[in-house]
Amino acid sequence: MNPLELAGARPGPSFTVTFDGRPVEALPGQTVAAVLWAAGVTSWRSTRGEGRPRGVFCGIGVCFDCLVTVNGRPNQRACLVPVRPGDVIGTQDGTGHGETGTQDGTGHEEARHAD
Amino acid sequence: MNESLTCDVVVVGAGVVGAATALYAARAGLDTVVVDRGPVAGGTTGAGEGNLLVSDKEPGPELELALLSARLWAALAREGLGEAVEYETKGGVVVAGTDRALAGLEKLAAEQRAAGVEAVPVPPDRLPDLEPYLAPGLAGGMHYPQDAQVMPALAAAHLLRASKARVLTGREVTGILRGPGGAVRGVRTGRGDLHAPAVVNAAGTWGGEVAARAGVSLPVLPRRGFVLVTEPLPPRIRHKVYAADYVADVASDSAALQTSPVVEGTPAGPVLIGASRERVGFDRSLSLPAVRALAAGATGLFPFLAGVRAMRTYAGFRPYLPDHLPAIGPDPRAPGLFHACGHEGAGIGLATGTGQLIAQVLTGRTPDLDLGPFRPDRFTEEAA
Amino acid sequence: MRTDLAVIGAGPAGLAAALAASARGVRVTLVDAATRPGGQFYRQPAEALAASRPEALHHGWRTWERLRDGLAVSAVRVLTEHHVWCVERTPDGFTVNALLGPEQEEPVQLHARAVLLATGGYERVLPFPGWTLPGVVTAGGAQAMLKGGLVVPGRRALVAGTGPLLLPVATGLAAAGVEVAALVESTGPRRLARHAPALAGKLPEGAGHAAGLLRHRIPVLTRHTVVRAHGDDRLTGVTVAALGTDGHVRPGTERHLPCDTLAAGHGMLPHTDLAESLGCRLDGLAVAVDTEQRTDVPGVWAAGEATGIGGAALSLAEGHIAGCSAAAHLHGTAPGPAPAALKARTALQRSAAALDSAYVLPAHWPEQITDDTVVCRCEEVTAGAVREALDLGAGDERTVKLFTRAGMGWCQGRMCGTAIAGLAGCAPTPAKRPFARPVPLGVLARHHPKEGPS
Numbered sequence: 001m002n003p004l005e006l007a008g009a010r011p012g013p014s015f016t017v018t019f020d021g022r023p024v025e026a027l028p029g030q031t032v033a034a035v036l037w038a039a040g041v042t043s044w045r046s047t048r049g050e051g052r053p054r055g056v057f058c059g060i061g062v063c064f065d066c067l068v069t070v071n072g073r074p075n076q077r078a079c080l081v082p083v084r085p086g087d088v089i090g091t092q093d094g095t096g097h098g099e100t101g102t103q104d105g106t107g108h109e110e111a112r113h114a115d
Numbered sequence: 116m117n118e119s120l121t122c123d124v125v126v127v128g129a130g131v132v133g134a135a136t137a138l139y140a141a142r143a144g145l146d147t148v149v150v151d152r153g154p155v156a157g158g159t160t161g162a163g164e165g166n167l168l169v170s171d172k173e174p175g176p177e178l179e180l181a182l183l184s185a186r187l188w189a190a191l192a193r194e195g196l197g198e199a200v201e202y203e204t205k206g207g208v209v210v211a212g213t214d215r216a217l218a219g220l221e222k223l224a225a226e227q228r229a230a231g232v233e234a235v236p237v238p239p240d241r242l243p244d245l246e247p248y249l250a251p252g253l254a255g256g257m258h259y260p261q262d263a264q265v266m267p268a269l270a271a272a273h274l275l276r277a278s279k280a281r282v283l284t285g286r287e288v289t290g291i292l293r294g295p296g297g298a299v300r301g302v303r304t305g306r307g308d309l310h311a312p313a314v315v316n317a318a319g320t321w322g323g324e325v326a327a328r329a330g331v332s333l334p335v336l337p338r339r340g341f342v343l344v345t346e347p348l349p350p351r352i353r354h355k356v357y358a359a360d361y362v363a364d365v366a367s368d369s370a371a372l373q374t375s376p377v378v379e380g381t382p383a384g385p386v387l388i389g390a391s392r393e394r395v396g397f398d399r400s401l402s403l404p405a406v407r408a409l410a411a412g413a414t415g416l417f418p419f420l421a422g423v424r425a426m427r428t429y430a431g432f433r434p435y436l437p438d439h440l441p442a443i444g445p446d447p448r449a450p451g452l453f454h455a456c457g458h459e460g461a462g463i464g465l466a467t468g469t470g471q472l473i474a475q476v477l478t479g480r481t482p483d484l485d486l487g488p489f490r491p492d493r494f495t496e497e498a499a
Numbered sequence: 500m501r502t503d504l505a506v507i508g509a510g511p512a513g514l515a516a517a518l519a520a521s522a523r524g525v526r527v528t529l530v531d532a533a534t535r536p537g538g539q540f541y542r543q544p545a546e547a548l549a550a551s552r553p554e555a556l557h558h559g560w561r562t563w564e565r566l567r568d569g570l571a572v573s574a575v576r577v578l579t580e581h582h583v584w585c586v587e588r589t590p591d592g593f594t595v596n597a598l599l600g601p602e603q604e605e606p607v608q609l610h611a612r613a614v615l616l617a618t619g620g621y622e623r624v625l626p627f628p629g630w631t632l633p634g635v636v637t638a639g640g641a642q643a644m645l646k647g648g649l650v651v652p653g654r655r656a657l658v659a660g661t662g663p664l665l666l667p668v669a670t671g672l673a674a675a676g677v678e679v680a681a682l683v684e685s686t687g688p689r690r691l692a693r694h695a696p697a698l699a700g701k702l703p704e705g706a707g708h709a710a711g712l713l714r715h716r717i718p719v720l721t722r723h724t725v726v727r728a729h730g731d732d733r734l735t736g737v738t739v740a741a742l743g744t745d746g747h748v749r750p751g752t753e754r755h756l757p758c759d760t761l762a763a764g765h766g767m768l769p770h771t772d773l774a775e776s777l778g779c780r781l782d783g784l785a786v787a788v789d790t791e792q793r794t795d796v797p798g799v800w801a802a803g804e805a806t807g808i809g810g811a812a813l814s815l816a817e818g819h820i821a822g823c824s825a826a827a828h829l830h831g832t833a834p835g836p837a838p839a840a841l842k843a844r845t846a847l848q849r850s851a852a853a854l855d856s857a858y859v860l861p862a863h864w865p866e867q868i869t870d871d872t873v874v875c876r877c878e879e880v881t882a883g884a885v886r887e888a889l890d891l892g893a894g895d896e897r898t899v900k901l902f903t904r905a906g907m908g909w910c911q912g913r914m915c916g917t918a919i920a921g922l923a924g925c926a927p928t929p930a931k932r933p934f935a936r937p938v939p940l941g942v943l944a945r946h947h948p949k950e951g952p953s
Contacts, residue, residue, distance in 0.1 A: 037648070154898040401587075
């Protein structure tokens with residue numbers, strides 16, 4: 001049993017988004033966090049102090065631990081933001097405002113160019 | 116726990132002014148006790164931005180005190196306190212939006228230079244070198260390299276620690292002890308008397324209440340200010356940046372809401388946005404008009420801030436006296452009582468100079484500055 | 500936009516309140532941040548996931564159906580994806596300031612004669628070493644992701660902490676195919692047994708959860724606690740240990756349980772930001788209300804978890820009472836009797852109090868937080884740094900915050916407030932958060948005549 005079977009979900013066709021440059025399957029209606037969890041990804045932020053990985057913690061938009069960059073827009077709460085086809089999702093470094101050149105050039109920078 | 120003790124001087128108030136007073140008093144050899152009804156930095160210090168400014172002061176006694184204080188802050192930083200209190204010699208940039216405002220700014224700067232302030236004119240095309248994210252189209256500005264910053268709560272805590280004074284927090288002064296002839300003999304607290312021949316009123320916005328407990332009047336009143344704090348950002352705003360009309364607001368006597376944008380980055384990342392001024396008593400509740408005006412002013416100076424999120428806002432109360440100068444020095448109406456309060460929005464910056472002057476008069480030395488303009492009883496005559 | 504009554508929060512309390520007021524002829528607008536009504540308790544799978552059996556994830560589904568169907572036929576205007584950041588008093592009522600959609604960049608204002616705060620609660624988690632590792636989530640977070648996104652965080656999970664929420668989370672994860680290695684509850688079995696009648700009364704589904712634990716063969720470790728979560732860049736396992744009667748870990752009882760998920764929770768806290776900036780009196784950490792669910796600010800009602808944690812059933816009763824009261828006051832009449840709701844509220848408040856005393860935080864929990872444990876997740880402030888601040892003269896939550904930045908980050912202390920207060924040795928106090936969520940400066944500036952420097 002998986003959650004989709006449990007709830008008898010019959011979502012529309014899946015679509016592709018990218019996470020740090022690699023394609024990830026997404027279901028319509030899911031949040032960015034749900035899509036990443038389903039793909040086995042549990043962290044998408046690196047803290048601005050110690051550079052530690054973070055992902056979902058509270059899951060309801062209160063803790064801001066799941067901040068992520070989506071389509072070049074930093075500090076989006078992955079647990080709240082629904083995915084749309086073609087979304088470019090990138091691991092967020094620090095403040096998300098691209099300070100120290102530590103961006104690895106995958107999600108974030110591509111997204112900026114795509115804007 | 117009932118704790119009575121005897122010492123040379125009791126400092127009432129564990130904010131930055133009390134802390135600096137304790138430091139210089141202890142260094143002058145006085146056995147010093149600091150008492151506060153709340154925690155360290157629990158009042159205006161904890162709500163301050165930590166400005167050590169010379170740029171916003173017109174020539175006169177306050178500017179002299181600011182220059183003395185700036186030298187003392189720099190000396191403390193050199194002694195090794197700099198990192199602990201996040202001392203930053205970031206400098207100030209004052210900008211003018213119109214030629215008229217620029218002319219006013221240049222006139223003020225010329226007078227300040229004569230008083231010993233460094234003020235470097237910045238033509239409009241050079242402003243981006245100092246502040247790349249400033250709005251275009253400004254008429255010009257002035258760079259004040261002497262403006263600096265500390266983290267106020269840490270400053271109070273570390274000055275207290277460096278003073279090695281005994282610090283009694285959570286203990287309210289309920290009365291001032293007076294001896295024969297009215298001389299001050301210490302303070303009464305909820306948990307015992309603190310005996311000392313000298314008491315320093317460094318209670319900031321609440322300095323009027325402490326004075327009243329000694330039977331003297333000191334018309335300290337609160338002037339509310341809000342600060343907006345943004346999400347953490349990479350260093351983008353390098354100086355303390357404000358508009359030329361800020362100086363006029365500081366000196367204004369109006370009770371109504373005044374806002375002029377004062378914008379600066381912090382080492383921790385968030386940008387701080389001040390400064391509103393209103394006289395509304397001790398009302399701490401949120402005023403959306405005030406914070407909206409702050410946001411409008413800040414985004415006017417730095418357009419990129421429009422897309423940046425404000426995470427919080429908080430209010431503090433600046434302690435002001437009718438002539439906008441602090442009360443520093445002995446109170447002839449109550450021998451043994453000294454005042455060190457009423458610094459309005461400049462208490463962090465002026466704390467070191469104030470503490471030094473008080474320590475000097477406590478030990479019978481000639482103070483570095485003439486205390487005449489700061490006389491605590493200067494308002495009595497007016498009232499009479 | 501104008502309305503008579505703005506109900507903020509579309510969970511059990513808000514839904515019951517909106518329906519009650521609307522049924523009494525009041526023009527009601529129900530405002531919620533989520534994409535669909537339901538709140539956390541009745542959180543629904545996203546519409547596009549087309550779930551045909553959402554009830555498989557829920558308890559009390561029939562009540563939800565009643566609320567959902569009632570809402571559909573009511574005149575209540577529902578505003579979803581409205582993130583309210585501040586409610587301000589105006590001369591003729593209130594202005595609800597919200598940000599629209601997931602981006603939360605576009606402002607919208609709703610003007611109302613009266614406001615009903617049904618802002619709910621959020622989970623409290625006490626820090627332990629490793630709690631910042633990816634794979635460690637709140638129990639409620641795991642449940643929210645499951646109910647809303649139909650996803651689970653891993654294959655093998657531990658559910659740990661204290662409180663009634665842990666049971667449905669454990670059985671819910673198990674039903675969704677996760678191997679639940681154990682349910683770790685710090686409260687002892689005897690204490691739970693003593694309060695069993697209240698627990699049964701409070702949670703009619705309690706028996707169902709117990710059966711679920713058996714069905715999914717979930718081992719239950721009572722009077723146990725998480726000592727440490729292990730892993731480098733993500734969770735690989737958890738060390739649990741037994742607690743002695745003195746609240747300390749019993750030496751030698753530590754054991755390592757490999758897992759990729761830890762769902763942790765230590766009870767709930769009320770959301771009181773909007774009430775606080777409106778000037779409503781708080782009672783401890785919750786909004787203070789009278790028997791009609793009125794706050795002490797005229798025109799402001801509050802119901803549900805915001806007024807004290809008590810569960811969905813109590814929230815429904817409180818919401819109904821609040822909605823009736825608000826309607827009566829807006830009509831200028833006395834509220835009619837609502838005997839069933841009043842009776843239910845009394846009984847449910849009693850069980851909530853019993854639950855509260857059954858599930859207590861382990862004694863001495865602040866001492867268990869090691870110096871190297873990050874306490875403030877946002878600003879990465881360790882327990883050691885907090886203890887240094889205490890040494891420097893900080894004696895309360897606010898001064899610790901000033902000295903260390905703990906609680907100054909994105910979450911504004913919602914995650915670390917309890918721990919900071921615990922480390923400082925004082926009772927948690929409600930934080931002042933004039934902005935209930937971050938607001939773009941451009942949005943703030945927009946409602947002010949544009950000013951440049953002169």
